[in-house]
Amino acid sequence: MEPLIRVEGLCKDYRLVDRREGVSGGLKDLVRPRRRLLRAVDDVSFTIEPGEMVGYIGANGAGKSTTIKMLTGILTPSAGTVEVGGLVPWRQRQQYTRHIGVVFGQRTQLWWDLAVVESFRLLKKIYEVDDATYERQMALFDELLETGKLLSQPVRKLSLGQRMRCDLAAALLHRPRVLFLDEPTIGLDVVAKENIRGFLRDIRQRDGVTVILTTHDLGDIEQLCRRVIIIDQGRVHFDGELADLRRRVGQTVSLSVELREPAGSDELAAATGALPVAWEAASGLRHVARFNRAEVRAAEVIRLVVNDRQVQDLHLAEQPIEHVVREIYRQAAAGGGA
Amino acid sequence: MDAGTTRFAAAGARPLPARLAWQARIFGAYFVQFLKMRLAYRMDFLVDTLAVGFSLLIQLAVLGVLFGKVSALDGWNFPQVLFIYGFSLVPLGLFNLVSVNLYGFADEYLIGGRFDRVLLRPVGSLAQVIFESFNVSGLNEILLGLAVMVHAGRELGWKLGAGFGVQDLMVLAVLAPGAALVYLGVFLALTTVSFWFEDKMGLAPPVYNLIRFSRYPITIYSLPVRVFLTFVLPFAWVAFYPAAWFVGGPHLAKVALLTPLVGAVVFGGAVLLWRRGVRNYVSTGS
Ligand SMILES: Nc1ncnc2c1ncn2[C@@H]1O[C@H](COP(=O)(O)OP(=O)(O)OP(=O)(O)O)[C@@H](O)[C@H]1O
Ligand SMILES: [Mg+2]
Numbered sequence: 001m002e003p004l005i006r007v008e009g010l011c012k013d014y015r016l017v018d019r020r021e022g023v024s025g026g027l028k029d030l031v032r033p034r035r036r037l038l039r040a041v042d043d044v045s046f047t048i049e050p051g052e053m054v055g056y057i058g059a060n061g062a063g064k065s066t067t068i069k070m071l072t073g074i075l076t077p078s079a080g081t082v083e084v085g086g087l088v089p090w091r092q093r094q095q096y097t098r099h100i101g102v103v104f105g106q107r108t109q110l111w112w113d114l115a116v117v118e119s120f121r122l123l124k125k126i127y128e129v130d131d132a133t134y135e136r137q138m139a140l141f142d143e144l145l146e147t148g149k150l151l152s153q154p155v156r157k158l159s160l161g162q163r164m165r166c167d168l169a170a171a172l173l174h175r176p177r178v179l180f181l182d183e184p185t186i187g188l189d190v191v192a193k194e195n196i197r198g199f200l201r202d203i204r205q206r207d208g209v210t211v212i213l214t215t216h217d218l219g220d221i222e223q224l225c226r227r228v229i230i231i232d233q234g235r236v237h238f239d240g241e242l243a244d245l246r247r248r249v250g251q252t253v254s255l256s257v258e259l260r261e262p263a264g265s266d267e268l269a270a271a272t273g274a275l276p277v278a279w280e281a282a283s284g285l286r287h288v289a290r291f292n293r294a295e296v297r298a299a300e301v302i303r304l305v306v307n308d309r310q311v312q313d314l315h316l317a318e319q320p321i322e323h324v325v326r327e328i329y330r331q332a333a334a335g336g337g338a
Numbered sequence: 339m340d341a342g343t344t345r346f347a348a349a350g351a352r353p354l355p356a357r358l359a360w361q362a363r364i365f366g367a368y369f370v371q372f373l374k375m376r377l378a379y380r381m382d383f384l385v386d387t388l389a390v391g392f393s394l395l396i397q398l399a400v401l402g403v404l405f406g407k408v409s410a411l412d413g414w415n416f417p418q419v420l421f422i423y424g425f426s427l428v429p430l431g432l433f434n435l436v437s438v439n440l441y442g443f444a445d446e447y448l449i450g451g452r453f454d455r456v457l458l459r460p461v462g463s464l465a466q467v468i469f470e471s472f473n474v475s476g477l478n479e480i481l482l483g484l485a486v487m488v489h490a491g492r493e494l495g496w497k498l499g500a501g502f503g504v505q506d507l508m509v510l511a512v513l514a515p516g517a518a519l520v521y522l523g524v525f526l527a528l529t530t531v532s533f534w535f536e537d538k539m540g541l542a543p544p545v546y547n548l549i550r551f552s553r554y555p556i557t558i559y560s561l562p563v564r565v566f567l568t569f570v571l572p573f574a575w576v577a578f579y580p581a582a583w584f585v586g587g588p589h590l591a592k593v594a595l596l597t598p599l600v601g602a603v604v605f606g607g608a609v610l611l612w613r614r615g616v617r618n619y620v621s622t623g624s
Contacts (some may be wrong), residue, residue: 086345094460106591
């Protein structure tokens with residue numbers, strides 16, 4: 001199938017003025033400002049198929065929001081091309097924005113002083129949503145996001161989580177084909193995050209909407225996205241399936257063992273003998289073994305331990321995605337790159 | 339659209355009348371929203387109205403005092419000058435009605451990043467900014483201007499049908515918005531500058547102060563000033579030239595009809611500048 005989103009050689013430079021200190025510095029700035037260019041997004045390319053849900057992640061300042069702003073037509077790229085559904089966002093902005101929904105977690109897209117329902121009515125007019133669709137969408141949002149109770153409040157009186165739910169609903173009112181989410185779970189508590197994730201899963205199943213989301217909460221990624229794109233200092237460092245990412249960094253797993261009687265980690269190490277397994281004492285009777293699944297089979301480690309000791313409990317865990325991503329950043333910083 | 343297509347609906351498929359009707363509906367809705375919000379702050383509205391009305395009355399009084407001493411101004415008699423003054427208030431009122439958001443544009447939209455939201459909607463960005471807020475006191479100026487013109491007309495001995503025909507009314511209905519476009523174009527161009535320069539103050543306030551020179555017959559000024567007000571900062575077109583249709587000689591009356599054209603050129607140029615500015619928009623870092 002033809003990709004829905006096509007990004008090629010995308011770059012964005014910001015013009016910065018370095019300010020000097022003090023009065024004399026201010027004067028100097030006036031006469032000859034010190035300018036420089038900051039390349040926030042650097043030669044980014046990717047394609048996204050219809051119906052995909054892609055996590056776009058990276059450290060603070062990596063260029064995520066800048067990319068999203070170019071994909072949504074807010075910013076004009078310094079170089080490169082973007083095409084979504086055959087349209088160029090910044091050039092055909094008015095037609096394009098009819099087909100997309102956008103949520104910036106940091107800032108609401110609703111009218112600050114208006115009651116939520118007034119914002120929705122305005123959006124209904126702007127996007128020419130017919131009455132039946134409007135009613136259906138509002139019922140859906142109330143069912144999944146419980147927006148019904150919030151409708152009469154002005155946006156500025158909503159809590160962060162309530163506002164985010166309304167923003168999501170507003171972004172989806174006109175049933176867009178593509179949804180751009182820039183940190184949709186920022187600042188939310190665990191329950192609210194779960195709600196939003198559940199909602200996104202639902203909506204994607206219902207409408208087959210294509211989603212790009214940025215986040216610092218890798219829980220979002222693990223629960224929602226099969227594919228991730230990692231950027232660092234404006235450049236793509238990884239683009240592929242989450243499972244691949246794990247494999248690439250090394251599939252380190254940890255086996256936590258609780259013994260019946262106390263023992264030293266070195267004794268356990270002796271039990272697993274020649275296998276490349278690192279043992280570490282955790283707390284009390286618990287010990288943790290770390291090893292690479294590609295080299296050592298978990299069953300083998302378990303067999304050796306159980307043969308050697310009286311074991312009360314066992315727990316095998318994948319390395320959390322945080323570690324995986326941190327490892328990618330580390331490799332990028334070390335110049336290992338992609 | 340079925341899930342298989344990866345192309346969005348064709349561009350601009352809609353006929354122009356349908357597009358215009360849609361735009362009119364949206365801006366109507368914006369206006370209703372605005373009124374609803376305004377009504378929540380009734381006192382403000384009252385105070386605004388009083389303040390503007392009061393300041394205009396003072397300006398009129400000054401004019402009266404001035405003409406108490408000199409009965410004519412370089413060949414223009416008092417009622418004629420009063421008519422020009424009254425006319426100037428109508429385009430100014432129209433302009434003030436829609437221009438509030440231009441003054442605060444850098445602060446409200448650019449620095450705060452509120453312009454992101456504007457760009458995410460399938461409506462022209464300039465139209466959204468202009469129609470998102472209204473300055474209702476502009477209506478006062480329009481009403482006062484009309485009243486002053488009626489009064490001046492009486493002094494000039496006009497009656498409807500004699501000295502002032504239906505044709506004149508129609509010309510007024512075209513020239514006043516045309517002149518308002520001149521204002522809008524000039525201040526839009528000045529606003530657009532903030533897409534390139536961060537400085538908040540801008541040139542708008544000093545230029546706004548120059549408007550008052552446009553309320554007198556420009557023939558009282560020296561040639562360089564006249565050229566400046568006609569071609570460089572075309573404020574002669576917001577009052578004097580269009581009003582000359584009514585109070586000037588036959589030659590000036592023809593010039594007056596150029597007003598909508600000048601308005602279209604100035605405003606059109608400013609819109610082009612705006613479009614370039616939008617491409618230069620950088621949003622905010624967070
Ligand atoms: N409007 C702007 N003007 C100047 N520089 C900017 C602007 N917006 C972003 N930048 C710079 O561009 C770089 C990328 O910023 P961006 O906001 O895209 O990062 P991000 O990945 O979204 O970060 P975060 O996770 O903190 O939101 C940063 O160095 C930032 O300082
Ligand atoms: Mg960001």
